[in-house]
Amino acid sequence: MFRRLMRQSLPLSLAATLASAGFAAAEAPAAEVDPADWPAVLAEAEGQTVYWNAWGGAENVNAFIDWIGDLAQAQYGVTLEHVKLSDTAEAVSRVLAEKGAGKDAGGAIDLIWINGENFAAMKRQGLLFGPWSEDLPNWQLTDPETNAALTADFTVPTSGMESPWGMAQLVFYHDTARLPEPPRSMAALADWAAENPGRFTYPQPPDFLGSTFLKQALIELTPDPEVLSTPVTEADYEAATAPLWDWLDALTPNLWRQGKAYPQNAQRMIQLMADNEIDIGFEFNPNAASNAIANFQLPESVRSFVLDGGSLGNASFVAIPYNANAKAGAMVIANLLLSPQAQARMASPDELGFGTVLAMEKLSDDDVRLFDEIPVGIATLTPEELGPTLPEPHPSWMEKLEEGWTARYGVAP
Numbered sequence: 296m297f298r299r300l301m302r303q304s305l306p307l308s309l310a311a312t313l314a315s316a317g318f319a320a321a322e323a324p325a326a327e328v329d330p331a332d333w334p335a336v337l338a339e340a341e342g343q344t345v346y347w348n349a350w351g352g353a354e355n356v357n358a359f360i361d362w363i364g365d366l367a368q369a370q371y372g373v374t375l376e377h378v379k380l381s382d383t384a385e386a387v388s389r390v391l392a393e394k395g396a397g398k399d400a401g402g403a404i405d406l407i408w409i410n411g412e413n414f415a416a417m418k419r420q421g422l423l424f425g426p427w428s429e430d431l432p433n434w435q436l437t438d439p440e441t442n443a444a445l446t447a448d449f450t451v452p453t454s455g456m457e458s459p460w461g462m463a464q465l466v467f468y469h470d471t472a473r474l475p476e477p478p479r480s481m482a483a484l485a486d487w488a489a490e491n492p493g494r495f496t497y498p499q500p501p502d503f504l505g506s507t508f509l510k511q512a513l514i515e516l517t518p519d520p521e522v523l524s525t526p527v528t529e530a531d532y533e534a535a536t537a538p539l540w541d542w543l544d545a546l547t548p549n550l551w552r553q554g555k556a557y558p559q560n561a562q563r564m565i566q567l568m569a570d571n572e573i574d575i576g577f578e579f580n581p582n583a584a585s586n587a588i589a590n591f592q593l594p595e596s597v598r599s600f601v602l603d604g605g606s607l608g609n610a611s612f613v614a615i616p617y618n619a620n621a622k623a624g625a626m627v628i629a630n631l632l633l634s635p636q637a638q639a640r641m642a643s644p645d646e647l648g649f650g651t652v653l654a655m656e657k658l659s660d661d662d663v664r665l666f667d668e669i670p671v672g673i674a675t676l677t678p679e680e681l682g683p684t685l686p687e688p689h690p691s692w693m694e695k696l697e698e699g700w701t702a703r704y705g706v707a708p
Contacts, residue, residue: 328623330427336623341372343624347613348386349408351379359647362640363631370631373624378404383413390422390616402618406625409457409614411449412690417614418456424615424622426455431626433633434458438654444610445652449687450524457612460632461641462650464608464684465511465601467577468584468674472596474574479603481515484575485542488549494574496550498564499557499706501697504579509696511607513539514685523688527695536699547704556706565592581681582648585672589644599674601682608684610652639665644672 328339345367351357357377364375380386386407393402409417417423428434437459439445445459446452469477478487488495498505514520516538522531547554551573558564564576565587578584587593613632615625631637635658638651655663671677 330430339623340627343621344374345405345624347406348378405619405621415451423456428458431630449690458629459610459652461611465606492549527691582644584674605683635662
């Protein structure tokens with residue numbers, strides 16, 4: 296949920312480095328403490344400082360991480376330091392460099408907010424500690440059997456090396472005062488844009504939200520969506536993406552500024568909507584429109600909607616590098632993130648508005664009430680209205696899509 300708040304794709308230079316570095320996908324060194332022995336984990340964690348590398352580009356995210364740190368210190372004597380990133384790949388590069396230098400213990404990073412290509416690359420190259428996540432006490436409050444996103448990150452099995460902490464789903468929004476009934480499919484969107492040129496746009500890939508829009512369109516337009524769940528091949532790529540490029544060729548001249556410029560990010564899309572330059576926006580946070588209305592960034596006539604057939608969704612995870620200095624403390628933070636108290640706070644539109652990863656039927660009545668008391672935003676869809684969540688393609692598809700889009704439509708920043 297929530298918008299995927301951090302850039303998760305792996306830069307081509309880093310991807311090439313990982314591919315050529317020659318590291319064997321070895322098992323991580325044994326943990327200092329058994330994750331299944333939780334009292335021992337707590338004893339080891341007390342007094343540790345956990346360096347959590349996480350996106351630092353939003354005040355509400357930073358404030359939530361600060362709150363988690365206060366909780367960890369008060370309850371477990373664990374100090375949390377938020378290392379603010381603009382790109383997850385910065386942390387991946389650091390761990391990669393440490394492994395290349397033979398620093399297999401005492402690493403600088405204890406916890407990473409991670410997803411997609413970055414997780415797949417770190418898992419493949421033996422850069423992650425684990426398994427550990429399914430030994431967390433609060434893991435018992437989740438239901439991976441009914442929520443497959445908790446154990447597969449962009450189709451890659453987590454294998455107990457990641458712990459989920461928030462759900463996201465792509466949601467569109469429109470101003471009902473200008474557009475009472477929005478288009479609800481990619482085909483209808485292109486037709487509407489042709490009749491209303493300049494009134495739609497999307498962030499320029501490789502911005503995460505812009506790349507997500509491409510994936511959403513690809514899932515709807517490709518003749519065989521099943522192929523997207525496997526690593527991309529040249530033959531599959533050409534056949535799967537041909538309808539997408541045809542669709543974008545028709546759409547692009549009808550975009551805002553005729554596709555000769557693109558907004559940099561989701562926040563810029565909100566500004567364009569507020570300035571009456573576009574009529575449709577989208578975010579990876581179902582509460583985004585309500586939050587923007589509450590912050591007086593959008594008018595109260597804005598409402599959310601989803602496309603027919605469902606929209607992309609996934610979980611956000613935290614992972615522990617294989618050489619982390621404070622593995623026990625990192626597990627304590629991950630377990631706190633799964634607590635009903637933290638999940639309810641995170642789910643509130645006044646905080647982050649992320650979807651919870653917990654299963655309500657596994658919670659106590661008192662914990663369920665924490666969620667029942669969360670205010671619902673004026674433009675927030677109910678879980679029933681959000682409809683089905685579509686699985687993410689294999690992470691290799693996003694890299695190829697970004698390359699293909701940049702070659703065809705990319706503009707100078």
